[in-house]
Amino acid sequence: MSTAELGLPRVPAKGYPQDVVDRLEPDADAVIARYPVKRSALLPLLHLVQAEEGFVSGDGIRYCAEKLGLSTAEVTGVATFYSMYKRRQVGDFHVGVCTNTLCAVLGGDEIFAELKAHLGVGNDERTAVSPEGRSLTLEHIECNAACDFAPMMTVNWEFFDNMTPDKAKALVDDLLAGRPVVATRGPAVCGFRETERILAGFEDRREDAVHGGGSAGPESLVGLTIAKQRGEQA
Amino acid sequence: MTLKLAPVLSRAWDEQDSYTLDGYRRHDGYTALRKALTEMTPDEVITEVKDSGLRGRGGGGFATGVKWSFIPQGDGKPHYFVVNADESEPGTCKDIPFMLANPHELIEGIVIGAYAIRSEQAFIYVRGEVTHVVRRLLAAVREAYAAGFLGKDILGSGFDLELVVHVGAGAYICGEETALLDSLEGRRGQPRNRPPFPAVEGLYASPTVVNNVESVASVPSIIRRGKDWFRTFGSEKSAGFGFFSLSGHVVRPGQYEVGLGVTLRELLDLAGGIRHGHRLKFWTPGGSSTPLFTEDHLDVPLDFENVQAAGSILGTRALQVFDETTCVVRAVLRWTEFYAHESCGKCTPCREGTYWLVQAYRRLEAGQGSEAELEKLLDICDNINGRAFCALGDGAVSPIVSSIKYFRDEYLEHLRHGCCPFDPARTTVWAPALTGAY
Ligand SMILES: Cc1cc2nc3c(=O)[nH]c(=O)nc-3n(C[C@H](O)[C@H](O)[C@H](O)COP(=O)(O)O)c2cc1C
Numbered sequence: 044m045s046t047a048e049l050g051l052p053r054v055p056a057k058g059y060p061q062d063v064v065d066r067l068e069p070d071a072d073a074v075i076a077r078y079p080v081k082r083s084a085l086l087p088l089l090h091l092v093q094a095e096e097g098f099v100s101g102d103g104i105r106y107c108a109e110k111l112g113l114s115t116a117e118v119t120g121v122a123t124f125y126s127m128y129k130r131r132q133v134g135d136f137h138v139g140v141c142t143n144t145l146c147a148v149l150g151g152d153e154i155f156a157e158l159k160a161h162l163g164v165g166n167d168e169r170t171a172v173s174p175e176g177r178s179l180t181l182e183h184i185e186c187n188a189a190c191d192f193a194p195m196m197t198v199n200w201e202f203f204d205n206m207t208p209d210k211a212k213a214l215v216d217d218l219l220a221g222r223p224v225v226a227t228r229g230p231a232v233c234g235f236r237e238t239e240r241i242l243a244g245f246e247d248r249r250e251d252a253v254h255g256g257g258s259a260g261p262e263s264l265v266g267l268t269i270a271k272q273r274g275e276q277a
Numbered sequence: 278m279t280l281k282l283a284p285v286l287s288r289a290w291d292e293q294d295s296y297t298l299d300g301y302r303r304h305d306g307y308t309a310l311r312k313a314l315t316e317m318t319p320d321e322v323i324t325e326v327k328d329s330g331l332r333g334r335g336g337g338g339f340a341t342g343v344k345w346s347f348i349p350q351g352d353g354k355p356h357y358f359v360v361n362a363d364e365s366e367p368g369t370c371k372d373i374p375f376m377l378a379n380p381h382e383l384i385e386g387i388v389i390g391a392y393a394i395r396s397e398q399a400f401i402y403v404r405g406e407v408t409h410v411v412r413r414l415l416a417a418v419r420e421a422y423a424a425g426f427l428g429k430d431i432l433g434s435g436f437d438l439e440l441v442v443h444v445g446a447g448a449y450i451c452g453e454e455t456a457l458l459d460s461l462e463g464r465r466g467q468p469r470n471r472p473p474f475p476a477v478e479g480l481y482a483s484p485t486v487v488n489n490v491e492s493v494a495s496v497p498s499i500i501r502r503g504k505d506w507f508r509t510f511g512s513e514k515s516a517g518f519g520f521f522s523l524s525g526h527v528v529r530p531g532q533y534e535v536g537l538g539v540t541l542r543e544l545l546d547l548a549g550g551i552r553h554g555h556r557l558k559f560w561t562p563g564g565s566s567t568p569l570f571t572e573d574h575l576d577v578p579l580d581f582e583n584v585q586a587a588g589s590i591l592g593t594r595a596l597q598v599f600d601e602t603t604c605v606v607r608a609v610l611r612w613t614e615f616y617a618h619e620s621c622g623k624c625t626p627c628r629e630g631t632y633w634l635v636q637a638y639r640r641l642e643a644g645q646g647s648e649a650e651l652e653k654l655l656d657i658c659d660n661i662n663g664r665a666f667c668a669l670g671d672g673a674v675s676p677i678v679s680s681i682k683y684f685r686d687e688y689l690e691h692l693r694h695g696c697c698p699f700d701p702a703r704t705t706v707w708a709p710a711l712t713g714a715y
């Protein structure tokens with residue numbers, strides 16, 4: 044039996060090279076400074092190391108542990124609990140298809156099945172790199188609080204509303220071809236790693252991005268629109 | 278009597294910049310904050326919110342002002358105000374569009390709430406899978422600091438408040454308030470024992486209020502317009518308005534902000550009814566964790582008391598509507614898989630029970646086994662319900678038990694056919710019936 048099968052711990056990660064540490068340091072310190080108690084910075088720090096590498100590596104875990112004075116085992120225990128932290132390299136884009144009941148019934152199941160066939164990957168798998176140098180990771184996701192826009196998808200956790208199999212296939216083709224893609228309620232999609240930096244609590248480096256997609260999608264406005272037509276206010 | 282809509286939180290969403298500070302200030306933004314900080318004591322704020330009758334909009338329906346009054350005062354400990362923006366209960370889709378369109382009203386509510394409970398540190402715990410909402414929150418917080426609505430000596434009142442946007446990482450259980458606090462402390466999100474309640478030992482073992490986004494966002498309008506105005510909506514015990522989120526097989530799905538106590542029949546009227554050529558089969562009144570309703574419940578007033586009397590829970594007013602093309606076994610199986618995936622693993626009934634539920638369900642959906650399989654399912658449910666450590670376990674059981682209650686024969690039909698008798702192609706939004714070829 045190999046040691047791996049015995050489940051023995053792996054050789055400890057070496058840690059990031061100095062230039063990466065130097066680059067991460069200001070952001071990491073800013074994250075830690077937000078909290079009255081240091082350990083609270085762990086979730087955003089894990090997003091930050093995922094922004095560095097496109098997944099949470101052993102090096103990333105070690106970095107978080109050292110910054111917060113925790114053991115790597117403690118950090119690993121947290122990282123593996125949350126589904127957004129990926130243990131394998133995510134492509135340039137993370138593509139999610141909601142297959143919770145409401146979206147599934149309205150067409151999410153069909154979209155997901157067609158995308159798997161179209162891309163030749165299974166759930167939570169990454170495509171090969173396209174001739175244009177792009178890859179994506181496909182995953183079915185849980186209810187993303189957009190059921191009134193069902194069936195919905197996400198790219199790097201931006202909203203793509205009212206999808207169909209054809210729209211979904213065109214979307215992934217555009218992503219892989221390096222063509223710009225704009226979210227339904229959101230801005231042009233950036234890379235997965237840039238997105239993860241936003242989720243670590245830093246504003247998008249593109250100043251206009253916050254304005255993308257307007258105030259509300261049409262479904263969010265149905266009640267208000269009827270109220271206005273009928274002259275009803277609260 | 279015709280239904281009257283009450284667009285309060287959504288009043289300005291159709292304006293291009295409703296999510297900016299300027300946009301919000303055109304609609305009385307931050308005037309309630311000025312009133313609270315300059316004309317009211319913290320206790321007066323708590324009393325006003327208590328007397329308004331506002332009850333938690335996150336699913337539990339606990340009185341918001343009462344919760345605030347539980348925070349011990351003069352205890353020498355820091356107090357924390359935490360907003361639950363984890364919105365992950367299947368079907369629930371109100372807080373996310375609200376924060377996209379109007380994050381400042383949430384921030385105004387946070388400052389007022391923190392002032393009331395004497396907290397100088399607040400957090401918004403937002404689920405991670407919503408990048409654009411995070412952008413909007415970060416920008417709004419920056420704007421609010423720059424305008425002096427956050428930070429030191431807010432509006433010259435001497436009151437200080439820091440607000441941090443904390444982004445989660447994908448775990449439904451972190452919406453449960455004690456799991457949320459563990460997660461915010463940088464741990465695995467697993468529920469805590471209660472007591473001690475968060476009001477006594479919450480974040481960092483200090484007194485903490487955890488409130489849903491919509492609860493907090495309802496506070497500025499209450500302060501601005503008064504408790505009596507708020508009470509003109511809803512009923513005695515279920516006061517005020519709220520979002521009713523219609524999704525599924527309806528002509529116009531979306532957000533309808535109305536007084537509590539509206540019925541699904543009235544809402545469907547506004548929403549153009551069930552999609553053409555079809556009829557209502559089953560629906561959730563408040564998300565997947567609330568027992569299913571059917572056509573028989575079209576006239577149940579959707580407030581806390583009446584929904585409970587009819588055998589379900591108002592929950593988050595997440596009305597997922599399914600027509601007769603939908604297989605209830607397929608629908609509930611998918612939710613059951615969700616609960617099994619999201620079970621945090623802390624207690625045995627839920628961790629093991631949800632796993633076995635999925636196994637039994639998959640067999641049933643495939644038409645395998647006998648009627649005994651159904652009894653086994655109910656048996657497992659019995660072992661979870663009321664025995665699990667937190668409400669996720671009870672929630673997992675709700676759609677199962679209620680669907681068997683109303684649609685037992687449909688389960689048996691799977692067994693008789695040896696497969697699912699429904700065609701999933703007919704349920705989609707692009708199924709021919711919807712386009713008139715029915
Ligand atoms: C499994 C589970 C998930 C929950 N998810 C949420 C959620 O996403 N948002 C929320 O506000 N409350 C959620 N709750 C309810 C919270 O525990 C808590 O009651 C609520 O945040 C209190 O706020 P309120 O009194 O303003 O409603 C959840 C509860 C459970 C058991």
Ligand code: SF4
Pocket residue numbers: 450468619620621622623624625627628665666667668669670671
């Ligand atoms: S009921 Fe489920 S989610 Fe809640 S503590 Fe037990 S295992 Fe965790």
Ligand code: FES
Pocket residue numbers: 141142143144145146147185186187188189190193195367368369
């Ligand atoms: S079920 Fe897909 S967003 Fe809610």
